[in-house]
Amino acid sequence: MRMDMSVTVNGEPWLLTVEPNDVLLETLRSKVGVKSPKIGCERGDCGSCTVLLDGHTVRSCLVLAVEADGHEVITIEGLHQGGLTELQQFFVDLNSFQCGFCAPGIVLAAAELLEEKPQPTREDVQVAIGGNLCRCTGYDPIIDAVLAAANAGGKRTR
Amino acid sequence: MTIAQVFDYQRPETLDEAVQILAAHSGDVRVLAGGTDLVAWLRDEAVAPDLLVDIKHIEGLDQIADEGDALAIGSLVTFTDLLNSDLMASRLPLICEMSATVGSTGIRNRATLVGNICSAVPSCDAGPVLLVHGAVVHTVGTSGARRIPIEEWFLGPRMTALTPDEIVTKVVVPVPVGGHGAAYVRLSRYEGEDLAQASVAILAPPDHGFRVAFGAVAATPLRARRIEALLEGKALAPGLVAEAMALVAEEISPISDMRASKEYRLRMSEVMLQRGLQAAVGRLEGDGPSYGTNLM
């Protein structure tokens, strides 16, 4: 059963033909060529597939491609079309990430948090990224960077 | 990420259309809302539907409505919607406390409370909370609308009273009159995201007509009638609480599995009952721990 759908990805409209059993994560990576959302566990447990769907973080491995028909997807490539956001710059300057595989998902989760709560507490940050597993860093350098970005008034821009 | 099995997909614009599709289809049909359970099951081949019916385009299902003596939670209301609702926080804080324990932000942005009780896994978090509030599930189907009390909803692991031609439209949750305190206490393996290995929901109304429900420690969430009878109308004293704890073993039948042993689940259910009762009564009286405090 092939279906036509339209989805805006990082500001660009896409017309795609998909099957009902195509998953959004795989479709973004192979049909749209956006590589930052990663395949980590395929069950929504690790958060490395996180994208913004209509502005909210979702686990794209648990969304069928066709469910995104008529909606807007943003990944970190689209987060900083005007240059790195301040939030991202803090992650770089504080050496927050190590292998980087969890970074795209965490950046989006942190960006969502700062949009909703410009002055989060440490616990707020832990909740915001609580669904993004990181095996390398122990999380502290990531949390520190988000709080530093919040203190500097940094948030995501489009 | 590969879902190998093949199925069709339809996205009705109205409830009537949705019901007609369900009624007309003779094979296995699944309703798709948030998908955080269903899509994983499709990949694991735990379910094998011929057709998915996506209800997210149907108008009017995503509202939290104030019905005066109750709040109505539409079937497309997500856990994030519940957490962001001032109405919910002020009138039914237990629902918010429970919502914050479900998954993580990226899951809560999609997962619906109604989906949680339709999946009906034994550890479902909404179950015990809706039980102590005496919620009612509203459905529509080919034979019209039904109202199913939550006590009659859960029939077994992943089994509910919903018939194949029916769709849940909302869950109506009565707001206790004259104030109340409540607590949802949950056993998990650490602070992070986890399925409950045992849980207890407690409602403490002003007249101490306590309602207690357990989750993840039986085939379905269940009301603890014996404990409720013991506590009915009484002031909470240490001796009484100890008696209530001693009844836990009669109310629940936990199993040993890879998540926890029977012994630990049972003992922790007693501890959670104790801590939950104290917190619920404290909140009723205005000096309990704030909702969302992890009592474990």
Next chain:
Amino acid sequence: MTTLRPFEEESSRGLEFVGKSAVRIDGLEKVSGAARYVDDLDFGPDLLHAEIVESPYANAMIKSIDTSAAQAVPGVTKVVTGRDFPFKFGLYMKDRYIFAQDRVRFVGEQVAAVIARDPKVAKRAAKLVEVEYEELLPIFDPIEALKPDSELIHPDLGDYTHVPWFYPHDNTNIAHWRKTRKGDVEQGFADADLVLEDEYTVPRYAHCAIEPHVIVGLYDQSGRLTMWSASQSPYTQRHLFAEALAPLGLTHKDVRVITPYVGGGFGGKAGVSMEIMGAAIATSVKGHPVKIRFTREQEFYNTYQRQGVVAHIKMGVKKDGIITAIQHILNWDAGAYVEYGANVVNAAGLSATGPYRIPNVWIDSKCIYTNLPPGGPYRGFGYSEFMFGLESHVDRVAEAIGMDPVAFRRTNAIREGDILAYGAEMNSSGLIEAIDRTAAAIEWGKEETAADPNKAIGKGFAAFWKAPAMPPNASSASFLKFNEDGSMNITVSGMELGQGYLTAMAQIAGEVLAVPPSKIRVETPDTDRNPYEWQTVASHVTWSCGNAVHAAAVEAREKIFDVVHRVHGYEEESLYLEDESVRSSTDPEFKLPLRDFVIEGLEDSDGTFKGGPIVGSGKFMPEFTSTRSDPETSQGGHPNVHYTVGAAGVVLEVDRETGRMKVKKVALAVDVGKAINPSLIEGQITGGIVQGLATVLYEDMRFSEKGKLLNANFTDYKIPTAHDIPVETIPIIIEVAQPDGPFGARGVGEHTMIPAAPIIGNAIKDALGVRITSMPITAEKVALTVMREKTTSNGDCNGC
């Protein structure tokens, strides 16, 4: 000829880049989405996908495989089985086939593969491959496997080729037995005032790198095999691919391995595991690229696991606290294949004394086959596994003689020049400083009480050490070139796993050549272009490859001075580099920017040009290591280059009723010789502690009675989230120089997870008075132990 200037000389002038917390040179790529991992690479519409058919049994003979139904599915390109590749492979011992031949030895072992362009077709067709098995009785317990009448998991063990320093015992399930004997333990125990003996059990663990294993292979029409691999070890992979596929006519020049960024390794992406299937399958679909991406489930059960171990420790001590003897028997649950894991057993067998000076030592470390997934390298390489028991035991011995456990460790701490268990000498180390500063950081000796009456607070301490476990000739090499703008490219084949290795190499080269790391690119491996690196394991690449990069930079510097001398006349001894320019100590006005001549050469007075592109090459291989030793005692060799030492301490809050634990404070001191980049060291400390704590507090692998891994996912194998971290982490960097390291550096990477388990065990004893001698120590285990303790009034719980 290149000479290394002693690092003291370089450091004495003040370091500009080394020792600073430089911003990672890969940081921008990783937060912007530019960073590419293997699964992100595109191979065009011709890419095939392979779905693996796996054994449902832990021990069985394969009677027949019928692939006809699978082959007939429209869209299936090919189906392959062990018949197509009857080739063995293995790093230290060749005991494993690419696909099972006549026998499967663990649930999940690969039996066949279905190849199709559409992964959904491959997945559907794989279910149609019919395999007929005859079940055999599986063995899951290494102690059972040791029994003389037990079934042989590898009946042909005697025929397997292996490195000369492994000792398999034919006609048993013992794949390797490392024996270390020093002095006379019986006398040592006789001389002791107290002897304590007990057993400790540590189960298996999973690496859980967030990026699963993935391999793409292309055997092109010219017969060249290119592999894109998420690997810690591209050169070792190339070597193993070439060896295994030699029967097809391939040699090393025909094989190329490319590794982009890797999303975490922790040892799990070392050596070769599932990638060998990709290499073999590629040869069967010549001209088409083919990919295998492991699911998270496969990641859990068919890549290396950290081996389980049953440890029996007997320690003798005198009243004054001096350890007289240790006997440490380690029986390892090594899994179905031990081609890599046997070296974990070997490493532990040489060093299971811990960082203590002990005159009489007896270590038996046995690598035992079981019908469980293959064990292999995991951060700590045997030390994480045995230190739980050892450091728990040390605490108990101290308590038994009434001595403070920190003072006890201090008294027995090994020092430079002391004789190690195998006869070589201990290197310089800051162990005493590590112990003292860690104890101070957690206010050791000061009791703390919890505000909540349900809770108790305890403090736990452990010392640790580890040496890189490598063959004696493990080596590194590096090339370096300049660009027209004075920037540099450095090519190495160490892997950036996240530890910051590329940045450290840039800092080292930048220090020598006075170029800031931000102008230095360090390229990820391609075995056609980047020179050799044995593997990125053993916490050794900062030291080994750092030396190679340093040598390459020094060679480049010498060429720079040579051409400046030839054209401008200054004596080379008077020249130095500063601020991306050549300076002269005899002429303060002289400042020649590197970019003016590093490609174009220097124009001479007669209009001709001298010099040309400045390039450097360097290599490093230790020339003092040897595995030649007595097989019965391990005396005589020098198997380990040096040890990195440290200590850790924890302040732990425990809820007596629920067993839930909260790490309020954890301090870890490690002697890195020289912190090339302190923020990266802190990253290893913070991250390693959390990974270590996870093994003791949360991770809990469960197998069915038939040997199937039940919790092969993150839903039920719990690794820490952002909620599950210590409240406060105190990293302490100690710098007692490693004389043969770049700027005095030695490795750290694995070490930071090693002490995590014993500090928790020791803290629980302090808080609750109960001694738990098995891992994991979950909340449930603590709660049930306390409950049972209340009913029995016995304070110890062995094997709970």
